[in-house]
Amino acid sequence: MSELITISPIDGQELLRRPHATAADLERITLAARRAQRDWAQQPLSARVALLEKAIDQVVARTETFAISITEQMGRPISQSPGELRGFAERGRYMLSIAEEALAPLGLPVRDNLHRSIEREPVGVVLTIAPWNYPLLTAVNSIVPALAAGNAVILKHSDQTPLCAEQMVQAFADAGLPAGLFQYVHATHDTIRALIQSPAVDYVAFTGSVRGGAAVEEAATGRFIGRGLELGGNDPAYVREDADLDQAVETLVDGAFFNSGQSCCGIQRIYVHQSHYRTFVDRAVALAEQYRLGNPLDPNINLGPVVRLKAAEEIRATLTRSIGMGARDCVDPGRFPMALPGSTYLAPSILTQVSHEMPVMNEECFGPVVGIMPVASDEQAVALMNDCRYGLTAAIFTRDMDAARHLGQQLETGTVFMNRCDYLDPALAWTGVKHTGHGISLSIYGYHMLTRVKSYHLRAL
Incomplete structure (x- = not known):
């Protein structure tokens, strides 16, 4: 048996x-x-x-x-x-x-x-x-x-x-x-x-x-x-020029790294208006480096291992391939001594200098990894957000609800969020499109x- x-x-x-x-x-x-x-x-x-x-x-x-x-x-x-x-x-x-x-x-x-x-x-x-x-x-x-x-x-x-x-x-x-x-x-x-x-x-x-x-x-x-x-999912977020930057950083870092990034609707791609790009990245990295990686049975830990060794190796392979294609991991791995090769423990990774040819931006990674790109306009953001074979959720960070609705109508996704992400409201239909x-x-x-x-x-x- x-x-x-x-x-x-x-x-x-x-x-x-x-x-x-x-x-x-x-x-x-x-x-x-x-x-x-x-x-x-x-x-x-x-x-x-x-x-x-x-x-x-x-x-x-x-x-x-x-x-x-x-x-x-x-x-x-x-x-x-x-x-x-x-x-x-x-x-x-x-x-x-x-x-x-x-x-x-x-x-x-x-x-x-x-x-x-x-x-x-x-x-x-x-x-x-x-x-x-x-x-x-x-x-x-x-x-x-x-x-x-x-x-x-x-x-x-x-x-x-x-x-x-x-x-x-x-x-x-x-x-x-x-x-x-x-x-x-x-x-x-x-x-x-x-x-x-x-x-x-x-x-x-x-x-x-x-x-x-x-x-x-x-x-x-x-x-x-x-x-x-x-x-599957590879959910995107867009931080508009009029966004509340502090709120966007806090929400999106959590949306990317909660549950070690192992969320169906977790954030894996972030597009930031070019006027805020550098500031957003700096604040996101500073917040990510405050995470405490370790034994999840310790109540002081807020980032645990990924589910199994095979998954950890697949995530590492995604990182290696993306970095080999020109991406840069902005998080200092020295802050996470538990993140050893051959273990299930992974440091959070924030990748910049990314493109849609890289696996981090076009495939589901299902780990504590997020890629961030600058964009010049709403139109460019929508085009990049839709440039994916998945469509579960998409998040827009803005102070303009009319703009969020207008952009949401153009997004190929099952749920549109404004100023939040990685959440299911049981009163709303949970559904997806494409793959x-x-x-x-x-x-x-x-x-x-x-x-x-x-x-x-x-x-x-």
Whole structure:
């Protein structure tokens, strides 16, 4: 029997191992999900919502356990991991608060004794495939609304964060969720591919790499099931001539380096009006050099390791290639003695003298790396921001909201920010364009992805 092995990025030691699911395991899990879903969908929406509110309370009550688990598995500083629990609660509770509105039937006027309406029904069984970088925040986007809408959920978490799946399912069970309704599975890529190809799954919510999204698309070919794919990103920001420079520096440095740069909507490209370029770079470097890199279990640390050694080497390769093409790293590596070759610990890097031929400006790096370029105009900034195969978010720093809206209409992106970045508002649709994928999570539109419509055309005699 094959098994997953989780290596902690903190010290390179084995943290845990778990057996992968067998074909018999999958049959048991999917049959239980089907049975539970049929009964769950018949429960009043108010009852489902009330139980899910208790489930969220159970997760929040275990904040310390979850936080330590997240830090040990993927390396985020323990000073920051509890914030993910707050975000989980915020998103989950908001989605429950709009469930009635999002799932309400659409009634049409009676005409010639014809009673017409459009109603929403659950799709059935939702497979959520969640990544390691935000193991709770990415998962909650589909899990809570899927369950509220009357679906069952099977959670496949990253092999780097299997404990998060186990702990989440246990918390929901302790809240009284029916057996079989929300389950986890530890499985190989081949096993998940077979599960998607089977009739057992009715919708796939995937967050991960472009390659992983392509694998989901291929597995689902011919099944005609719904898919939500949040894939890669190389998100840009533009600091206009009228920006509040102090606010822009503070916000964008955090947007680039929080979670060691391992955020789907983290900032990787910054375009600064040429009148502020030198000042912006100097202030950004000064702020980055104040970061404290070290063991993430130390509460005084605010920059931990990246998730695994392979990822660290890929980030170093991106830096080496970009510097070899003429980029300059402005951050003094001597300030970060933990950032040793062959380790998972990386110093923050701010690259200048960059161009779009360099990998840092045209590929997803997923590390504490950002490139900064000067621009002469709004038009040049927009052209450069759009010169990327990804499109998740884009940020504009300006005092002029009309200008931000005007520029936002020209940007090829799923979300436009003004004077902020790297944030999900659960009231807004979370979506992307180009190689960032397709589908929607959060907001009332997220519910629409997790339900199917049924029309009623009833003639009264």
